Amino acid sequence: MSDKPYFEDPKKANRLLKILYGYLAILLIAEFFIHKHSYFPWEDFPFFHAIYGFVVFVVLILIAKHLLRPLIKRREDYYD
């Protein structure tokens, strides 16, 4: 065991990741024990919020990286 903090030691980071996966699984299972008050039919679709959160995050990053950045990125001294 090294003394490095969690986010710098890959071993410890992997252990943290496993805890995270476990927590995500619990979150998904918890959905079956609650009563949703949905406004829209698709909210009742199982894991809708989880899927939406994941997909939207990826879409956001891809658009920002591949569409927006090439469009607006300039030298740091562009305005000087």
Add this chain to the structure above:
Amino acid sequence: MISPLPPALIFIIGALFIPLFRGTMKGIYALIIPIVSFVSMMSMSAGNHWNYSFLDLSITLFRYDNLSIFFGYIYHLIAIISIIFSQHVKNNTHYMAALIYSGSALGVVFAGDLISLFIFWEMMALAATMLVWDAKTKESYGAGFRYLLFHIIGGLFLLAGIAITIYETGSAEFNFIGLKGLGSWLIFIGFGINCAWPGLHAWIPDAYPNTTPAGGVFMWTFTTKTAIYTLARGFPGAEPLIWIGAIMTVFPIFFAVVENNLRKVLSYSLMNQLGYMVCGIGIGTTLSLNGAISHVFCHILYKALLVMSMGAVMYRTGKINCTDLGGLYKSMPMTAVFCIIGAMSISAFPLFNGFVSKAMVVDAAGQGAMVVVWFLLMFASVGVLEHAGIKVPFHAFFAHDSGIRTKEAPTHMLIAMGVTAFLCIFTGLFPSYLYALLPYPVEYEPYTAAHIVTTMQLLSFGALAYILLVKYGIFPAEMRATNLDIDWTYRKLGRLFVRFCEGPLTGFREAMARTSQRIVKAAIKFATDPLLVPELIVKGAYVGIYKALTSLEDQRRNERLHQLEAKLNYLRGLKETGRYYGTDMPKRPLGWGVLIAFALIFLYMIVYMFRVG
């Protein structure tokens, strides 16, 4: 008993005495002002106070009702916190500008009429400009000018709208305005410029990151939230606001993803959060208005917390770019914890205050069956997590270790951040205290099992996406760069325009001037000797005809021709020198000419009048 002054006047008059204090006393004196003002505000009763009459219009400097007092509470609270955070600053400009800025924002919020509202509105823009310039850098100098120009334009929209509205209604009272007619639209746009609507927003990412660490805390709070207040008062339920708000929540998050400067990220984050409030005001139901207004309260707290933590980082390290920072949790652990609390709050995790206010707006969109708006707001919730929830704390305090070792933030900053962090969690845990202050009755329970689980799913799987994207190297690296925004139009096209004015436009003007000078000169010459040109033409023609008709052998012809040509040359010479008529010519003073002209005009008038009669 003397009735206490309105908060705005306490702040503004108080600010004038700042230069009398030295060193530490300056900051302590500045801290007393909002406290005195708060006590004074609390001693007032509901209703209109300090009513005056101006040009038959009634002016009300202090309107105490459910909506204005709510802003009064949070503005005083954040003014106190920001001044605690400012204690290391020793210069007059900062405290005077900050106090006048906060005071005029309070003036707008408590103004019962459009005239005093406008005066405080403009004062706010001027004081904020001073706060930008107080950073005393080259960037802040330019950004301050652009800020001022933008807000002067906004103020002119507002002024025109107010003038039309007063002309049409005969009253300057500021209540529900609604979108009806030109005056109301101009006021709407005037408010919208301060609210940083899409396209009118570039002054935020331009000016705010260029402020000082302490000045920024004030900037991020007052101008935009005051605009939210005026929209909530004047335009609740205005349908365009729903779409403006929804777009505002979404488009800045893309810019925030690629931005390197963390305070610029917080600028885009500000716009994204304002979007929820604007959208809530647009939906216009009791739930959505309560949501928008409670979001003002929560947002001011957690955004101030994030801005303060980034301010502390900037104060200690002098750096603010992702590419320069990292690993600061080792030197500034408490600042890191406060930043994370702010990040959790803005991302609306349960137990933090963003959760209890944002949900009301999103739910109101759901209740109204607004499918697209609902999807956009949910999308933006994930976007907040990315840029404010993860990016800001991660790149400043964790990420790759930049090797920077510094001291923890000074005590006064830690106190300011600690109080704010406490309030973020407190209002998150016990939302009923916040809901009790809202202008409309609240029947809302944020902590339902369904709401907690769905929110946690949305955020946690967003975070999972982040981890996976980083792990597989898809996540975009931070880069040193200038990212363009709409301010490009006036910073680059503006320069082109100036160049166009200097080059072609000035050339055209000069050509015009030369031509008109020539025309004038010719006209003067003609006027001094009107007969010369006809004479030249006639004589010239005569010489030509004489030459053509007479035969070459004629002896007298050459003599005659010689005489004629000499005369012609003499006349040509006169074109340059002018004819001398000799002293025996009758001369009349200039007055004669004028008299004759008048006589002719008079004559013409009489003829004309007879003709018409």
